[in-house]
Amino acid sequence: MTKTVVYEVEVMFGDCDPAGIVFYPNFSKWMDASSLNFFRQCGVPPWRELLRTRGIVGTPLVEAHVRFFRPASYGDRLQVHTHVGEWRHKVFIHQHTIRRGDELICEGSETRAFVIHPPDEPDRIKAIPVPADVRALCTDDQ
Numbered sequence: 001m002t003k004t005v006v007y008e009v010e011v012m013f014g015d016c017d018p019a020g021i022v023f024y025p026n027f028s029k030w031m032d033a034s035s036l037n038f039f040r041q042c043g044v045p046p047w048r049e050l051l052r053t054r055g056i057v058g059t060p061l062v063e064a065h066v067r068f069f070r071p072a073s074y075g076d077r078l079q080v081h082t083h084v085g086e087w088r089h090k091v092f093i094h095q096h097t098i099r100r101g102d103e104l105i106c107e108g109s110e111t112r113a114f115v116i117h118p119p120d121e122p123d124r125i126k127a128i129p130v131p132a133d134v135r136a137l138c139t140d141d142q
């Protein structure tokens with residue numbers, strides 16, 4: 001089973017629209033932050049180190065879905081619960097559930113690929129198979 005990692009966000013005044021509710025792109029920004037935090041908490045080195053040692057640039061999105069259930073406002077503390085819902089050959093699905101305590105605020109999924117710069121086309125990015133060691137770090141032992 002994949003690990004679940006929780007990333008905490010404090011909503012600031014500047015995250016909200018004039019009505020005082022969180023402006024929707026910020027939920028995607030926090031999911032992106034939680035995706036990176038997930039790998040860091042699982043023990044995966046930062047992308048800049050993987051770029052230097054293995055040529056892995058990062059995990060860009062190829063697809064994303066978000067659903068909104070309740071508004072949030074400044075002063076709220078939100079928890080982004082993140083796990084890998086599915087590992088495919090070259091992509092994986094990051095599932096995010098954003099809660100305010102027990103209350104479901106928003107949920108989303110991101111389909112991401114591990115990419116490199118191909119040596120013969122260094123200006124491009126290209127998907128590679130999900131690295132087995134990264135997958136193992138993100139998986140519970142039992």
Ligand SMILES: CC(C)(COP(=O)(O)OP(=O)(O)OC[C@H]1O[C@@H](n2cnc3c(N)ncnc32)[C@H](O)[C@@H]1OP(=O)(O)O)[C@@H](O)C(=O)NCCC(=O)NCCSC(=O)c1ccc(O)cc1
Nearest residue numbers: 057058059060061062063088089090091111113125126127
């Ligand atoms: C990622 C790509 C280089 C992959 O292209 P290719 O190398 O030619 O690979 P393929 O077309 O063979 O596809 C590879 C896999 O992706 C899957 N794929 C490709 N497109 C899709 C979509 N739309 N949905 C689902 N799966 C997809 C495909 O099925 C393959 O999966 P497997 O079945 O597991 O093998 C190319 O699709 C691309 O450049 N897409 C645009 C990426 C982009 O610009 N995203 C938006 C911004 S990225 C970003 O914000 C970011 C966040 C975090 C970071 O660390 C870095 C960047």
